[in-house]
Amino acid sequence: MPILDAPVAADPRRAARARHWRRTQRLTAALLLAWFVVGFVVTWFARDLDFPFFGWPFSFWVAAQGGVVVFVVLIAVYARRMARNDRLLADETHAAGAPDPRR
Amino acid sequence: MTLRTRTFAPARGRFLRGPAFSRRLHWIYLAFGLAFLAFVGAMALLERLGLPRTWIGFLFLVGPIVFYAGIGILSRTTDPTEYYVAGRRVPAFYNGMATGADWMSAASFIGMAGTLYLSGYGGLAYILGWTGGFCLVALLIAPYLRKFGQYTIPDFLAARYDGNLVRMLAAVAAIACSFLYVVAQIYGVGLITSRLTGVAFEVGVFFGLGGILVCSFLGGMRAVTWTQVAQYIVLLVAYLVPVAWLSIRQHATPLPQATYGYQLQKVIASEKRLLADPAEQRVIAIFQARAEADDARLADIPAALAAQRSVATRRIAELKAANAPQGDIQAAERELARLPRDADAARDEWTRARDADRERAQPLAGMPLHAQQFAGDPHGDAAARRAFDESRRNFIALVFCLMVGTASLPHVLTRFYTTSSVAQARASVGWSLLFIVLLYLTAPALAVLVKVEVFDTLVGTRFDQLPAWINNWAHVDGSLLQVSDVNGDGVLQLGEIKIGGDIVVLATPEIAGLPYVISGLVAAGGLAAALSTADGLLLTIANALSHDLWFRIVDPKASATRRVTVSKVLLLMVALGAAYVTAQKPGDILLLVSAAFSIAASAFFPALVLGVFWKRANRWGAAAGMVGGLGLTLYYTLVNQPGVRELLGITSPVQLWWGIQPIAAGLFGVPFGFALLVAVSLLTPPPSRAAREMVDEVRLP
Numbered sequence: 029m030p031i032l033d034a035p036v037a038a039d040p041r042r043a044a045r046a047r048h049w050r051r052t053q054r055l056t057a058a059l060l061l062a063w064f065v066v067g068f069v070v071t072w073f074a075r076d077l078d079f080p081f082f083g084w085p086f087s088f089w090v091a092a093q094g095g096v097v098v099f100v101v102l103i104a105v106y107a108r109r110m111a112r113n114d115r116l117l118a119d120e121t122h123a124a125g126a127p128d129p130r131r
Numbered sequence: 132m133t134l135r136t137r138t139f140a141p142a143r144g145r146f147l148r149g150p151a152f153s154r155r156l157h158w159i160y161l162a163f164g165l166a167f168l169a170f171v172g173a174m175a176l177l178e179r180l181g182l183p184r185t186w187i188g189f190l191f192l193v194g195p196i197v198f199y200a201g202i203g204i205l206s207r208t209t210d211p212t213e214y215y216v217a218g219r220r221v222p223a224f225y226n227g228m229a230t231g232a233d234w235m236s237a238a239s240f241i242g243m244a245g246t247l248y249l250s251g252y253g254g255l256a257y258i259l260g261w262t263g264g265f266c267l268v269a270l271l272i273a274p275y276l277r278k279f280g281q282y283t284i285p286d287f288l289a290a291r292y293d294g295n296l297v298r299m300l301a302a303v304a305a306i307a308c309s310f311l312y313v314v315a316q317i318y319g320v321g322l323i324t325s326r327l328t329g330v331a332f333e334v335g336v337f338f339g340l341g342g343i344l345v346c347s348f349l350g351g352m353r354a355v356t357w358t359q360v361a362q363y364i365v366l367l368v369a370y371l372v373p374v375a376w377l378s379i380r381q382h383a384t385p386l387p388q389a390t391y392g393y394q395l396q397k398v399i400a401s402e403k404r405l406l407a408d409p410a411e412q413r414v415i416a417i418f419q420a421r422a423e424a425d426d427a428r429l430a431d432i433p434a435a436l437a438a439q440r441s442v443a444t445r446r447i448a449e450l451k452a453a454n455a456p457q458g459d460i461q462a463a464e465r466e467l468a469r470l471p472r473d474a475d476a477a478r479d480e481w482t483r484a485r486d487a488d489r490e491r492a493q494p495l496a497g498m499p500l501h502a503q504q505f506a507g508d509p510h511g512d513a514a515a516r517r518a519f520d521e522s523r524r525n526f527i528a529l530v531f532c533l534m535v536g537t538a539s540l541p542h543v544l545t546r547f548y549t550t551s552s553v554a555q556a557r558a559s560v561g562w563s564l565l566f567i568v569l570l571y572l573t574a575p576a577l578a579v580l581v582k583v584e585v586f587d588t589l590v591g592t593r594f595d596q597l598p599a600w601i602n603n604w605a606h607v608d609g610s611l612l613q614v615s616d617v618n619g620d621g622v623l624q625l626g627e628i629k630i631g632g633d634i635v636v637l638a639t640p641e642i643a644g645l646p647y648v649i650s651g652l653v654a655a656g657g658l659a660a661a662l663s664t665a666d667g668l669l670l671t672i673a674n675a676l677s678h679d680l681w682f683r684i685v686d687p688k689a690s691a692t693r694r695v696t697v698s699k700v701l702l703l704m705v706a707l708g709a710a711y712v713t714a715q716k717p718g719d720i721l722l723l724v725s726a727a728f729s730i731a732a733s734a735f736f737p738a739l740v741l742g743v744f745w746k747r748a749n750r751w752g753a754a755a756g757m758v759g760g761l762g763l764t765l766y767y768t769l770v771n772q773p774g775v776r777e778l779l780g781i782t783s784p785v786q787l788w789w790g791i792q793p794i795a796a797g798l799f800g801v802p803f804g805f806a807l808l809v810a811v812s813l814l815t816p817p818p819s820r821a822a823r824e825m826v827d828e829v830r831l832p
Contacts, residue, residue: 045830045831048830053744056271060270063267066263068530068531071530072523072527074505074523075504075509075523078504082392083392083393083395084392084502085504088255091255091256092255093388093575096258096259096262096568096571099262099263099266103265103270103561104561106557107557110274110557111557113832117831
């Protein structure tokens with residue numbers, strides 16, 4: 029399988045793709061961590077996070093509103109950062125002399 | 132109208148795409164929104180002019196369905212890309228609305244606020260789980276599916292896992308979970324229709340079926356997409372208007388979502404007051420005594436039954452001897468006839484009565500403190516600590532299952548095939564969640580507002596001054612609302628109200644003192660929620676059958692038109708089958724829905740995620756993971772679910788693992804599926820080159 033197993037550095041276009049995928053993975057992992065903290069860690073300690081927050085007990089508010097809003101924000105951040113990541117890939121492959129992948 | 136005709140014209144020539152298409156859609160749906168408001172206004176006017184309620188209810192059912200049918204007919208198509216994925220040119224914003232309607236079912240619209248009313252913080256597991264799942268959709272699944280760009284979820288798995296073994300498993304799992312879910316939706320349609328118009332439940336089911344078919348039959352995904360957008364608008368308006376009104380009536384802002392923390396404080400204060408109230412305690416003591424009496428009867432059934440018979444017989448004899456009116460004697464005879472026929476019947480009846488009484492002999496009518504996180508007490512005695520641990524564990528487990536299930540339901544995931552690019556698919560998940568959140572932020576607020584109304588206004592009212600809606604609803608359906616003066620003091624106590632969750636949304640307009648037309652609007656919204664979800668589900672089932680099983684496996688040479696025709700025929704058959712099953716009134720709706728989530732989660736999630744993120748995953752691993760994960764989930768659900776146990780005659784003691792309730796069976800199935808997928812993949816040869824190249828391909832934008 030020469031194409032798949034060739035050293036990445038040999039082909040700048042492949043190197044750019046590999047970097048794109050690494051950035052995607054890092055972003056995905058970071059956002060999943062935030063998702064896990066809001067969805068599960070805060071919930072696990074809900075009984076202790078009981079201080080008042082604009083009338084709601086804090087953990088009640090997180091489960092009813094705060095967490096939900098954070099989820100929307102996480103997806104929005106992902107969409108924006110990935111759009112930038114895609115542009116970066118297009119620039120890098122273009123610089124490497126390949127046809128623009130944006131077609 | 133010419134505008135709409137052009138846009139939805141059948142598949143000939145060029146279609147509008149991109150910003151121009153979006154602009155045209157903005158105009159069309161703005162016009163739709165205004166037309167809908169005009170329709171509601173006209174209904175309000177007709178109500179004022181004295182049109183009877185049955186007519187208004189009927190018009191609210193038929194009017195929107197005619198709208199949807201119009202869109203469905205204008206969107207008819209025989210082109211496969213149009214039929215299966217709406218031409219792949221749905222803008223992110225509108226795909227978000229369609230996904231919102233696709234996703235929010237009758238359970239979200241009608242059930243959720245009721246669940247939150249009855250279980251307080253415990254119900255928030257649904258809010259967290261059903262929204263957090265979209266993070267998984269966005270980060271792990273939707274962009275990669277869109278890049279792959281075929282028609283169904285089994286398509287994706289078959290390409291990634293080399294062939295028809297995985298395709299068949301995926302198609303069967305997709306059909307199973309979608310069928311369970313669609314039965315629950317059609318049930319909801321039947322319920323709303325029969326409530327609103329007074330027709331029989333079965334008639335309502337088939338009426339709803341007509342509504343579903345006009346949306347999806349002629350135009351497939353294309354028609355479903357554009358009706359779902361319209362249905363989203365209807366259901367959102369129908370949900371928000373009465374809640375805003377109720378909030379204003381309670382002297383709060385029209386935006387209760389932002390301010391109901393203060394009403395929650397009121398609820399907490401009222402809970403303290405009600406817990407200490409002697410009248411409430413008397414009601415509880417009465418139910419306690421009734422439960423104990425039932426226990427005594429159950430201790431010696433034959434004797435108790437004989438005693439009741441002799442009392443009833445003696446009474447008839449006395450009445451006859453005293454020459455009492457014929458009516459009284461007949462009533463007493465009916466009383467005798469109503470007694471249980473034999474000891475077994477008596478045991479069933481009295482056990483049920485005892486359980487019902489015990490349930491009602493709880494403080495706060497069995498509801499937990501609204502804002503209290505989890506049951507029990509981590510600093511209390513051993514039993515309280517155990518209750519706390521189990522309650523917390525089950526909450527987390529339920530959140531997990533709902534999240535992963537959301538990210539695996541085929542009818543939702545297919546929607547992300549319909550956007551025009553990967554970037555649009557990513558953005559579209561964000562829009563979807565935003566549109567869903569508009570309703571999900573409102574449901575907990577509504578639950579608190581209704582609780583304020585019940586605790587502070589209703590409780591303590593004299594029985595002869597109860598508001599009219601109480602008697603109306605108690606009359607419609609006793610399982611929704613029952614009030615009786617248990618302790619005979621002429622004043623309503625909380626313990627004397629027996630409430631079913633669905634009433635919270637259904638009665639909100641009347642609680643807020645709004646005219647009947649708003650009740651009709653709410654019913655139209657519930658119908659829109661159920662219809663839109665059912666459309667998406669039926670299409671998924673029909674496509675799994677026609678595209679994945681028939682076209683891909685049985686007859687790969689079929690022409691494009693023939694494929695679409697077969698799909699339409701199958702859609703009709705599946706719809707009739709689902710309506711037939713629904714008309715049998717299968718037991719527990721919540722069980723059906725939660726089973727669908729756990730089945731989808733354990734069958735699809737590991738294979739979908741590792742398919743993109745782990746190149747070494749191969750077909751044997753995927754097949755083992757799907758079968759194993761699904762098997763474990765089904766096993767845990769079947770042996771532990773009370774209803775199923777009864778059905779299968781299982782009598783062995785319930786063996787819960789770590790106290791996890793069967794509703795969260797996916798907690799075991801999903802990790803087990805992951806583990807099997809990894810282990811079996813590593814023990815078998817790596818996937819084909821084509822599969823690995825496909826992974827590289829979908830990872831690119």
